[in-house]
Amino acid sequence: MEPYLDTDLSPQNLLSPPASQTDTSIAILWDKSNNPIEVACYRIYVNGSIHGICRCTDYTITGLKPSHEYEVHVCTVSKSGVVSLPSATIKASTKPKAEIFDITAYGAVAVNETLNTAAIQAAIDACTFGGKVYVPEGTFVTGAIFLKSHMTLYVDKGGVLLGSDDPSDYPLMKYRWEGREQVCYASLVNTKDCDEGRLEGITIEGEGKIDANGTLLFKHEMAEKNGFRGRAVCLRSVDYIYLKDITVRQSPSWCVHLIYSNNISVNNVKIYTKSDEHGRRYKDVFNGDGLNPDSSSNVYIFNSMIASQDDCIAIKSGRDEEGRKVGIPSQNIRITNCAFKSGFGVAIGSEMSGDVRNVRVSDCTFEDVYSIATVKAPRGRGAVIENIRFEDCRLTNYSLEHEDCEWFRGAINIDQFYSHLLFDVDKAEEINDGTSIIMNIELKNLVMDTHAGNVIYLAGLPESPLQHIRLENIQAIGKYGHKAFNIKGLVMKNVFVQSREDENVKFHQVEHTDN
Structure with missing residues (x-):
């Protein structure tokens, strides 16, 4: 014993x-x-x-x-x-053994220039309750496909779903784009809103790849401009989503977008939006977020890797008046044991007008990533961001592609002047429905070494200061040191900040501050 x-x-x-x-x-x-x-x-x-x-x-x-x-x-x-x-x-x-629907049995062929959209969609449509649509080894070119309830899309090792670069292969749909319902090109892998109500029980798994061909598709969608750009994977109004073992890459905009969805698990997923697995840069693409839970709840992201052109994970809930009217928060989100290889780390906002609450990020590594934590809520958004915790994370950033600017201020970056290059931190404006509240943020047990921007940047509005911000057990060195404006209830314990360039903040230790 x-x-x-x-x-x-x-x-x-x-x-x-x-x-x-x-x-x-x-x-x-x-x-x-x-x-x-x-x-x-x-x-x-x-x-x-x-x-x-x-x-x-x-x-x-x-x-x-x-x-x-x-x-x-x-x-x-x-x-x-x-x-x-x-x-x-x-x-x-465990689930029952699934009936298999091999896309090649429905006419799909791994031949260049052959469009397989109809064959793959036929396999999906034929898939029975709990069935598995199987993508074997080979590269299968396709336009937009649409998943349904109680099915698995399984891309086997060596298998690739490669997006067509022709915008006509992606029908125009109304989706949420940067916080508002707008006409967009369909994504490569989608769901449709249905009259029967919400979808449920969708799994995407396998060791293969979903490649949205975003470099070419981006250029063509931007030139045509019949709608906003699609994503690689966009699932909307779905309960019980499982993404497992899959690699998703090269989206024309946000890569994996989960809208109005609940009860989500993301396990051992790899997302590449800036470069491919070999470090070859995707050209011209911007808005290249990795994974965006948007007005979604009960989300578990673990054992995954994101190499992003923009935010690695961006938690959102709608924009301005429309987002407040819809009023669906993102909440109860756990991000653990993940590796972030480029981009801007884990962000909340800036479209957060339906509220964001109860977010935990822990035991993650950030390599050549600009920030561990970003909370951004400029004037006009309204709503509340609350109960956010980052702990036991490490950041090392030697990239100088981006430095201190209106989009990025620090390795810890809480910014209510986000997107404004010039602003007056002391000039208050009228409080209204567009005034956001940010409160109860805890950052603990962090080690950070960055050559870009501030180590810590905390900027609340004079009319709506940040509330109850706690920093504890932080060891950090950065280009600049620590800046803080408009905070009620700032607690700092065992915080050591060293600046490479600020002469007046070469080394800064704070045990406790409350103002």
């Missing part, structure tokens, strides 16, 4: 996040113990036996049987090799 540690080292809050079960796998997440510094690894038990070990707080249990229920618990192993008391046990079930 192995000795047990104190319960303070037991994993907490074990769960299998929504939709994260396939016919052969179950994903699980948990919270670190109360004493994480002593943790060497975690053991994952399935039906009482060890299935595997890991050092992070997510694990995908593979090799399971379809239509089976499994009991799962997790134990911590300390650095001295002692095993903790187990977490609570959860039960989770």
Whole structure:
């Protein structure tokens, strides 16, 4: 019998996040113990036996049987090799074995210049409840395709869905674009609003690729200008979405856009919007966000990698009066164990007029990324951003492609003057429906080294100051140091900031400030 540690080292809050079960796998997440510094690894038990070990707080249990229920618990192993008391046990079930609908059986061929839209859509339309539309090895050129409820789109290893570069292959639709309902070109992979109500139970998985061919399509859509640019994947009004193991890349704008959707899991997904996997730059594309939950709730993003041209993850909820009228928040979002390789990190806003609340980002790495945390809500947006937590993250940025400007101010960047190059931090304006509130933001256990912009930039409005901002255990060096304007309730504990260029802030230590 192995000795047990104190319960303070037991994993907490074990769960299998929504939709994260396939016919052969179950994903699980948990919270670190109360004493994480002593943790060497975690053991994952399935039906009482060890299935595997890991050092992070997510694990995908593979090799399971379809239509089976499994009991799962997790134990911590300390650095001295002692095993903790187990977490609570959860039960989770795999899906039934899926009926396969191979797109080649419906006429799809992996031949250059052959458009496979009709064949792939025929496979989707034929797919039965719980079925799997299968994309085998090969590159299949297609225009817009439309998924339906209770199906899986499976792109196998070596398989590629490659978007056509002809705008006529993407019908015009009304989608949310930068916070407003507007006419857009359809995306490569879509859903349609339906008379029966909301869709549910959509999975996109496999080790293959969804490539929107954005470099060419961007040019053609911008030249034609019949609508705003499409995305690589745009799912709207869907409950229970699972994105697993897939690579999505080269979108003409935002890459993966999830609108009015709930109960979402994103597991081991790779997104490339700036360069491909080999570092070759996509030309001319802008608005290249990686993953955007938009007026969406109960979102779990874990074990994933995003190399972005713009925001890596941007959490949104509509823009200005229209966004406030729709009034659907983004909330209850957990981002853990992710790697960000370029772009602007995890952002909230600037379209956030339906509220954003309860966001947690932890145990993530940021490499040549400009900011760990950006919260942006310029005048006109209205609504509330609240209960946001960033913790246990590390940033190293040596890129100088962007420096201090109206779009980017710091490695920690909370900015209510976002998008304004010139502004007066002391000039108050009338409070109205467009006045935003930003409150209850906690940033803890962060290590940052950046050569671009400020280490910390906090700018509230004089008529609506930032409220209750807490910075704790932060070690950072940057081009510039720490700037703060218009804050009520700023607490800083064990914050060390060093500036490379600010003569008056070469080294700054703050234990506590409240103003």
